[in-house]
Amino acid sequence: MYAYITELQPTEAILALQRQLCSPPTLNVLILTFLNTPQTSSAMYQIAHNIALRTYACELSRLLLPSAGFQFNVAHAKPSHFSEFSSMKMARTFEELCQTVWKLFGALLNIVAIQKEAALANGQGDYLTKLTYRNQADRPSLPMPDVSVADAMSDIDTDMPDEDWGIYIDEDILEDEQGEAELGERNSAPIGHVWSAATGAPWQKAQGKALRRQLERTYVRRLALFNICINNSNMRCNTLQAVVGMFAHSTNTSERTIEFLSHAGLSIAPTSINRMVDRLSSEARLLFKDELSGLVSAIGLDNLEVRFDGEQPTPENPGQLVSMTSAAFFPLHSGTTKEDLRVCEELWARSPFNPHRSLPPVVFSHDRLMSMVLKMSFL
Template identity: 25%
Template sequence: MDFSRDRRLDAILETFQNDFSLSQLIVTVLSEPRYGSHPTVRDLLANTDGIVHAFSLHKSSHSKLLDWASDAVKEECAGEIRELVKVESGWHFSALHAKSEQIENFRIEEMALKIEADAPRLWALLDVLLSARMTKKAQVKSGGDVVMSGGVPEEWESEDSEYWAQVDDLEGIIDGITGNQVSRAAKLDFRRQALITLRKVVIVSILKKSTNQKANSLSGMLGLFLHSTHAPEKVIETMAQIGLSISVDAIHDAIHSLSAQSGRALQCLGQSLLAAYAYDNFDINLKSTVPTAQKSVDTLKHLTSGLLFPLQHGVTLDDLKCSYELWKKSRINPYAESCTAKTWKDLLAIHQESHHPSNLSRRDRFNSWKFLQDLCHHGPAYFAQFKSQIRDPDVIDQIPVVKTPVVAASAMDVNNSTVAGNIQAIEKLMAQGYDLLS
């Protein structure tokens, strides 16, 4: 025992028994700006963890300390929520002015990253609360050092592994991130972390919507998703009450807004004459009636869907003025010019072969590259180590890769399984592009 230190400490404490207390001294030096750079203040701030832990050891102050910490955390998290619901944060969704870009560009991953960056303390708090069984307890050693101890009991870990092993919805995402080269235990951890992140996003979204009804980007997306999956209105309204969806009326407003935008986009693209059209059949089983033995009703409806997408790679209207030339050489044209018919074999001579050090033809080199690519990416795990050694195939006449926007047309009540149905589908699809239906 250091008696000299104890005597000095007793002497210091005696000086605070008069008019000036130790608590007044600490509050004063920490509050006064002129003491901000004083060594004593810097020492107090550097040892905050140890001081707070020392307070917690006294039962009489433990409750007050928890109340203070709780109030501080609540105010800090509430402040972060207030920042998240501002218009400039980008989380507002208006059903009356819904835009297709909001749906196309919506990503849960990006939302999670932005929340973590803008509300780090709230994000960390939710992480602890959603993983409470794995939370380590903080302990303070003598000297004020904070260390972590504790862990997950083996029976809990086994129970968690069994649960997460049954969650297969994230298998594709995890394999895409890890390249399917991680252990089963690592995949279980990825599943756990991915679903915890998803739940944190959902919780924060509910908090935001409760604070500001306009900050409802996630609930707006979920509402449209529920509508697209034909969820009952009672389910949607229940989800809306919880805060996980917008109301049925708001969903209808969003659909009307999106439909109007889609119609304008169709007209703009179709009237440019630089659009490609595609259509296909689909069937819907409309179980609106109950068939009986006396009256059988065919509930299967044959419809046609359509798409428009712009021609890419610098195609112009002049490039499309080739119908006259095609008709001149068409075999069904009785007055066609005589010309030599071409076959697929003529395509093989478009690019002349040149000597290669491997003595392989261009076709053989591509087949070799494809075989190695499949072997290293989809074959036995041993060959995965050679991925980096595979070089890209030789470029001959490369077509640039571009992102082609696609505009969906309205579904058509047409059965295109017949010639007449195909003609009718083309007419109606072209009419949507040229706004001939209005």
């Protein structure tokens, strides 16, 4: 073996031995022999574990660098950070920088779909074939044992067709989910000792909309797993957590729910959300002033009344009536003057909502509106 490794000019015998050792069947036999030998079995598993762990650590460490773009400071939040956020771009970065971990998460999220192929490969003593997904199929296919390593690698290097992620889940898919749940309640027998995640529902190969739904969920959950990993290693890597926290705040999610999401690694803390909202409000006020300072703007006012009733109103404390006025600013085109806005005076004079209307109301139509716009030189 030392001559095989260090010989500068190998002989024909060494070249023949090299070709024989590099063939997939021979490599599989060698690995199987080491694994089945008590003296080398534990060492082989330890070597495989160390290689895998170091590969995962090396790939994930690339995401912790500031240059990766996953670090977010809530004290310097800007609206552009949310408007320019793209989960697809984030996923492509994960897939490019962490190809091994990306495929690992895909396999872990679809164990039911690959467990038979994994058992078959182990039973055949095949340790060179990757268990991965084909396009438009949720099950991998094992290449023939006599193919070369290069052909096998190039033939099965494609992962799940996650380009289909983000598909709009319409009512038909929701009906399919309900139908699958009802089917699972009726069928309680296992098929090949393989059970799905649904209670009592035997696993079946996903097809059509079910396959697309499975791919979409796999893609999104891989994003969540990556972000949980890097956030747990570096608290500054919280881009997705900040987006989830802002979404939760905008939908009036309870503070306890946000705290749960924060502990699970899917959101930032409520205090951080409040600081981020204060920062964004300051940015919005400055942007609002800058936009309106050099433009002629139309202002729409609306009066409204809100009554805040107590939990148990009494004659002494029936509730509170608050009158408010909301205003909407509409920045006009560059070059617009105040004289161009007299069309608004004309519309208000004919509006049915004007109690002091002096002109007959206007029957609005697209043609009439365009005629008024051209007549008043609004554009």
